[in-house]
Amino acid sequence: MTTTIPMSITVDGERHDLDVDPRTTLLDALRERLGITTTKKGCDHGQCGACTVLLDGRRVLSCLTLAVAKDGAHVVTADGLATDGELHPVTEAFLANDAYQCGYCTPGQICSAVGAIDEARRGMPSAVTADLAADVTLDRSEIAERMSGNLCRCAAYVNIVSAVEEAAHR
Amino acid sequence: MRPFTYARPDAAADAVATLAADPDARFLAGGTNLLDHLKLGVVEPTQLVDVTGITSTEITELDDGGLRIGAGVPNSDLAADPRVRERYPAVAAAILAGASGQLRNMASTGGNLLQRTRCAYFADPTTPCTKRDLSQGCSARGGWARYHAILGASEHCIATHPSDLAVALVALDAQVQVLGADGARTIPIAAFHRLPGDDPTRDTVLAHGDLVTAVDLPAPTPAVANSTYRKVRDRASYAFALVSAAVALEVREGTVVDVRIALGGVAHKPWRATTAEAALRGRPATDDEFRAAIAAELEAAEPVESPLGGNAYKIPLVTGTVVSTLRGLAGGVA
Numbered sequence: 160m161t162t163t164i165p166m167s168i169t170v171d172g173e174r175h176d177l178d179v180d181p182r183t184t185l186l187d188a189l190r191e192r193l194g195i196t197t198t199k200k201g202c203d204h205g206q207c208g209a210c211t212v213l214l215d216g217r218r219v220l221s222c223l224t225l226a227v228a229k230d231g232a233h234v235v236t237a238d239g240l241a242t243d244g245e246l247h248p249v250t251e252a253f254l255a256n257d258a259y260q261c262g263y264c265t266p267g268q269i270c271s272a273v274g275a276i277d278e279a280r281r282g283m284p285s286a287v288t289a290d291l292a293a294d295v296t297l298d299r300s301e302i303a304e305r306m307s308g309n310l311c312r313c314a315a316y317v318n319i320v321s322a323v324e325e326a327a328h329r
Numbered sequence: 330m331r332p333f334t335y336a337r338p339d340a341a342a343d344a345v346a347t348l349a350a351d352p353d354a355r356f357l358a359g360g361t362n363l364l365d366h367l368k369l370g371v372v373e374p375t376q377l378v379d380v381t382g383i384t385s386t387e388i389t390e391l392d393d394g395g396l397r398i399g400a401g402v403p404n405s406d407l408a409a410d411p412r413v414r415e416r417y418p419a420v421a422a423a424i425l426a427g428a429s430g431q432l433r434n435m436a437s438t439g440g441n442l443l444q445r446t447r448c449a450y451f452a453d454p455t456t457p458c459t460k461r462d463l464s465q466g467c468s469a470r471g472g473w474a475r476y477h478a479i480l481g482a483s484e485h486c487i488a489t490h491p492s493d494l495a496v497a498l499v500a501l502d503a504q505v506q507v508l509g510a511d512g513a514r515t516i517p518i519a520a521f522h523r524l525p526g527d528d529p530t531r532d533t534v535l536a537h538g539d540l541v542t543a544v545d546l547p548a549p550t551p552a553v554a555n556s557t558y559r560k561v562r563d564r565a566s567y568a569f570a571l572v573s574a575a576v577a578l579e580v581r582e583g584t585v586v587d588v589r590i591a592l593g594g595v596a597h598k599p600w601r602a603t604t605a606e607a608a609l610r611g612r613p614a615t616d617d618e619f620r621a622a623i624a625a626e627l628e629a630a631e632p633v634e635s636p637l638g639g640n641a642y643k644i645p646l647v648t649g650t651v652v653s654t655l656r657g658l659a660g661g662v663a
């Protein structure tokens with residue numbers, strides 16, 4: 160018999176109180192307990208990026224996060240990026256650049272792109288940053304490297320890179 | 330997944346005492362390796378002790394000119410720290426060469442060193458694996474052994490250690506700070522990970538309940554300031570190393586005065602290439618010398634042959650990787 164643990168979590172601005180089995184991942188808490196199915200389950204093992212959300216402002220994989228370990232955290236899914244009915248610039252850029260086909264990876268791609276653009280603005284380097292001590296410019300190779308944790312079975316990669324490029328340079 | 334309880338102690342000593350008293354308890358940090366293994370049934374703890382509240386997330390200056398990295402520092406923050414990027418470029422480069430942006434945000438410094446092998450049989454409890462259970466055999470010998478060790482393996486296990494960060498730390502002579510049931514101690518990183526010998530279940534010299542609290546980088550030498558990490562993989566990003574090298578080099582008037590070489594993807598632990606280093610010190614910084622030095626190191630190599638894919642390819646791959654990395658650090662074309 161497992162005992163559940165009470166916790167609260169704010170998702171897309173709305174606070175939820177729930178009791179969770181300690182084994183529940185953040186992904187399953189979102190989808191199965193709170194009915195928030197924007198965030199997708201691909202591999203459930205950290206290998207595809209479909210479950211990417213912004214947790215306290217940073218992009219993470221919700222499938223490898225235990226819900227109980229994030230009591231009190233703020234989660235933003237691709238749904239919560241819009242403000243006052245206006246789409247987020249990254250979401251807009253995905254639409255404008257046709258950066259998806261089936262759309263299954265898209266919520267994770269968008270959250271990941273928002274996180275990646277923010278990381279670059281804060282000066283965080285990547286594996287393709289030529290000079291580790293210098294500032295970062297988000298060119299196509301930087302974007303491809305920084306988005307490599309998000310797989311797309313439809314291989315919409317070329318347009319995804321274009322969308323992120325457009326959003327980053329707004 | 331077997332049921333487990335979850336605890337979040339306020340003090341490191343409490344976390345250590347909880348584990349010391351319960352062989353079925355495990356520390357949880359970023360969860361990126363442990364959660365995967367819980368789902369796969371590779372480990373079945375009955376208690377998780379969350380250490381994220383009790384391991385430092387700070388990088389601080391040491392009196393001797395080095396840096397102390399708290400065990401809770403996320404991999405992404407470590408790679409982005411301006412002091413690390415400037416003084417220890419191999420450390421930043423090694424982290425950035427691994428995993429993905431999301432995973433590096435989650436993964437901790439301590440958890441990175443304690444991550445388990447990516448041997449496919451280890452991750453699959455339906456196949457025999459001595460590392461999971463000493464009474465079983467090794468499925469990788471004669472099986473899918475492409476990723477496996479060419480140095481320091483035993484008849485019981487040919488797995489490699491998957492961490493990129495650990496390889497850079499070994500090249501730089503980092504020190505691991507540990508809190509155990511009997512108090513704090515310091516372990517040189519080269520003595521932290523083990524060779525498999527007759528007990529591959531143990532990846533490191535840590536006892537159950539030992540908590541990594543920090544990693545210390547010694548004051549940078551000119552060679553360390555001129556260091557880098559080169560990783561070769563099946564695809565350009567988001568893949569584990571086939572082989573990798575953390576290399577630091579100081580050349581004066583064409584002569585090697587200081588050199589450090591650590592290899593990843595070749596052994597059960599990051600492999601410090603001491604034979605190659607000794608062969609190079611005081612020698613001209615030329616391709617021929619580089620090639621001879623790494624050849625001397627690899628004399629001990631024992632590649633695994635297998636109908637499903639062996640790993641003899643790693644010998645020329647390590648050679649080319651090390652030679653071109655040394656050449657680049659010496660000012661030539663890498």
Ligand SMILES: Cc1cc2nc3c(=O)[nH]c(=O)nc-3n(C[C@H](O)[C@H](O)[C@H](O)COP(=O)(O)OP(=O)(O)OC[C@H]3O[C@@H](n4cnc5c(N)ncnc54)[C@H](O)[C@@H]3O)c2cc1C
Pocket residue numbers: 204205206355356357358359360361362363364365380384400426427428429432435436437438439440441442443444491492493494539540541542567568569570
């Ligand atoms: C798809 C994928 C790709 C990856 N690619 C790479 C790669 O290319 N290169 C690479 O190096 N890594 C890679 N990783 C591995 C990743 O770097 C590790 O999973 C991560 O560093 C582990 O850190 P964590 O904090 O999440 O550890 P956890 O998963 O929380 O813990 C891992 C282990 O360490 C123990 N532990 C945690 N903290 C401590 C502590 N302070 N003291 C003692 N024990 C502790 C835990 O009990 C557990 O046994 C990849 C992972 C995934 C899922």
Ligand code: SF4
Pocket residue numbers: 446448449450451457458459460461466467468469470485486487488529
């Ligand atoms: S190589 Fe080691 S980890 Fe892999 S199956 Fe053999 S014993 Fe297990």
Ligand code: FES
Pocket residue numbers: 199200201202203204205206207208209210211220221222223
């Ligand atoms: S579902 Fe989380 S990474 Fe694939």
Ligand code: FES
Pocket residue numbers: 258259260261262263264265310311312313314315
């Ligand atoms: S659009 Fe179909 S998986 Fe990416």
